[in-house]
Amino acid sequence: MVNKKCIIRLLRYKNALHRLNSLGFVKVFSDNLADAVGVTASQVRKDFSLFGICGNKRGGYQIEALLGKLNHILGKNEQQKVVIVGGGNIGAALMKYKGFEKEGVKIAACFDIDPAKYNHKEGDIPVLPLEQLRDFVRQNHIKIGVIAVPDIAAQQVLDLMLAAGIKGVLNFAPIRLRAASDCVINNVNLVLELETVIYFIINGLEKSIAEIHEEQKS
Amino acid sequence: MVNKKCIIRLLRYKNALHRLNSLGFVKVFSDNLADAVGVTASQVRKDFSLFGICGNKRGGYQIEALLGKLNHILGKNEQQKVVIVGGGNIGAALMKYKGFEKEGVKIAACFDIDPAKYNHKEGDIPVLPLEQLRDFVRQNHIKIGVIAVPDIAAQQVLDLMLAAGIKGVLNFAPIRLRAASDCVINNVNLVLELETVIYFIINGLEKSIAEIHEEQKS
Numbered sequence: 001m002v003n004k005k006c007i008i009r010l011l012r013y014k015n016a017l018h019r020l021n022s023l024g025f026v027k028v029f030s031d032n033l034a035d036a037v038g039v040t041a042s043q044v045r046k047d048f049s050l051f052g053i054c055g056n057k058r059g060g061y062q063i064e065a066l067l068g069k070l071n072h073i074l075g076k077n078e079q080q081k082v083v084i085v086g087g088g089n090i091g092a093a094l095m096k097y098k099g100f101e102k103e104g105v106k107i108a109a110c111f112d113i114d115p116a117k118y119n120h121k122e123g124d125i126p127v128l129p130l131e132q133l134r135d136f137v138r139q140n141h142i143k144i145g146v147i148a149v150p151d152i153a154a155q156q157v158l159d160l161m162l163a164a165g166i167k168g169v170l171n172f173a174p175i176r177l178r179a180a181s182d183c184v185i186n187n188v189n190l191v192l193e194l195e196t197v198i199y200f201i202i203n204g205l206e207k208s209i210a211e212i213h214e215e216q217k218s
Numbered sequence: 219m220v221n222k223k224c225i226i227r228l229l230r231y232k233n234a235l236h237r238l239n240s241l242g243f244v245k246v247f248s249d250n251l252a253d254a255v256g257v258t259a260s261q262v263r264k265d266f267s268l269f270g271i272c273g274n275k276r277g278g279y280q281i282e283a284l285l286g287k288l289n290h291i292l293g294k295n296e297q298q299k300v301v302i303v304g305g306g307n308i309g310a311a312l313m314k315y316k317g318f319e320k321e322g323v324k325i326a327a328c329f330d331i332d333p334a335k336y337n338h339k340e341g342d343i344p345v346l347p348l349e350q351l352r353d354f355v356r357q358n359h360i361k362i363g364v365i366a367v368p369d370i371a372a373q374q375v376l377d378l379m380l381a382a383g384i385k386g387v388l389n390f391a392p393i394r395l396r397a398a399s400d401c402v403i404n405n406v407n408l409v410l411e412l413e414t415v416i417y418f419i420i421n422g423l424e425k426s427i428a429e430i431h432e433e434q435k436s
Contacts, residue, residue: 004414011413012394019369019393038394074413075420082412089311096307099392099409105416143419146412151237168419170412174233174317176256184418186411191317193406194300194364194388195229195292196222198323200402201361201386202293 007074009047012037014070018102021063029060079104081140083166085157086148087112087127090172090190094146095122108140130160137164144168151175158185225292227265230255232288236320239281247278297322299358301384303375304366305330305345308390308408312364313340326358348378355382362386369393376403 016036020028030044037044048055051073055061082100084091087110094100095110110127112118118127128136136142145166147157154173161169168184171177174192177185234254238246248262255262266273269291273279300318302309305328312318313328327344329351330336336345346354354360363384365375372391379387386402389395392410395403 007414007417008410011410011417015392015410036394038396074417080416080420082416089314093307093311094408097408100412103409103413105409105412144412144416168415170415175237176230176254178256184415186415188406188408188411190312190315190406191321191323192226192229192233193404194318194323194362195321196225197386197388197402197404198298198300198362199225199229199292200222202298 006047006050009037009039009043010070010074013044013047014067014074017063017067017070021067025063027060028063028066030055032060079106080144081106081108081142082144082146083108083133083137083142084110084146084148085112085130085133085161086110086150086153087115087118087122088148088150091146091148092118092122094148095125108142109136111136133160134164137161137166142166145170147171147173147177149173224265224268227255227257227261228269228288228292231262231265232285232292235281235285235288239285243281245278246281246284248273250278297324298362299324299326299360300362300364301326301351301355301360302328302364302366303330303348303351303379304328304368304371305333305336305340306366306368309364309366310336310340312366313343326360327354329354351378352382355379355384360384363388365389365391365395367391 013033016033017028020032030041033044034041045055051069053061053066053069082105084094084107087095091110091112095107100107107125110122110125111130111133112127113130115127115129120127143166145161145168147154147161147169149157151173154171154175154177158169158171158177162183167182169177169186171185171187172190174189176187231251234251235246238250248259251262252259263273269287271279271284271287300323302312302325305313309328309330313325318325325343327346328340329346329348331348333345333347338345361384363379363386365372365379365387367375369391372389372393372395376387376389376395380401385400387395387404389403389405390408392407394405
């Protein structure tokens with residue numbers, strides 16, 4: 001029963017393990033990972049056992065071996081190429097973001113209706129006219145796209161991406177895009193995330209904080 | 219039983235209603251809102267009835283009246299001031315983002331260890347040295363902060379914010395910050411969101427798509 005929340009936990013374990021590894025640690029216990037990710041230790045063991053990963057009760061898990069297994073499960077041993085449509089604020093922030101490379105994600109190109117604004121390049125990433133999206137995606141066998149355009153353009157960009165062969169979309173436009181039958185869409189709305197925090201502050205914390213924690217743990 | 223997911227749905231209804239309103243619509247049915255937000259119509263009615271909002275069975279809901287009630291519930295009739303710490307890629311994208319103002323969110327200032335990089339201003343928003351955070355937050359009675367610094371600096375920034383009186387934090391640093399007893403933290407990790415999409419693509423869609431949809435609807 002692998003659902004989205006389980007995958008997100010696995011990705012979080014992996015990120016925590018990377019951090020521990022780079023600090024020189026060799027072993028980790030389910031309690032350490034539980035603390036780092038904000039779940040219970042039994043949840044950690046349950047998630048791992050779902051994928052056949054067993055720890056040694058006294059010695060915990062070997063970090064390197066555990067990372068290898070998680071990377072295998074998460075398919076992170078090969079680099080994933082991604083295209084962005086929209087070179088505005090969020091698109092530019094993603095292009096400059098250093099964190100993708102070490103997670104095996106490569107931003108292959110950005111597409112914009114006005115690539116000249118970016119001098120046709122942002123850092124090492126080419127910024128190309130939107131008309132070239134289809135050919136580029138097909139030639140490079142790209143399956144993942146990021147939508148970072150205003151809400152009114154988002155549906156049209158999604159249609160272009162699907163026609164080009166994109167199968168998974170991370171959407172930052174503040175509108176909920178619906179998936180076609182063979183496509184996964186992950187909608188992230190930054191204003192909504194901020195509004196959620198504001199709501200809990202305005203309406204008094206005491207009542208809500210247990211619930212928001214409960215949510216985070218589930 | 220108002221939990222985070224319910225609040226997020228209310229915020230989504232509100233955003234959809236704004237869009238319908240600006241297109242000239244006067245009435246809306248629970249089915250319309252269900253489609254726009256990706257839930258069932260009975261979920262929409264359940265959410266509204268939780269807050270004492272009843273529609274007319276034949277005529278649906280009046281959009282303006284409904285917006286007024288949602289804004290009252292969500293406390294959106296007064297403007298909320300927010301500070302950002304970290305003027306890098308994500309911080310700058312947030313400062314330039316036009317969508318906050320119309321949702322009643324005002325970014326009052328940004329704080330950075332090197333404000334000179336930004337000429338001490340980004341658009342209309344002052345970029346101030348981090349040492350001034352405490353006094354600024356106290357003098358302006360600000361309760362909400364956004365963390366947009368690298369992971370190694372995030373915990374220190376959180377401590378500064380809490381000491382200054384911040385009660386709600388939206389954290390973009392790719393590390394899970396834990397809330398103190400009287401503070402709400404919403405962790406948003408952009409790399410994780412992209413990795414989640416990638417995972418589902420790599421591992422074959424057919425099995426997962428029903429589950430990711432189930433997740434989105436819950």
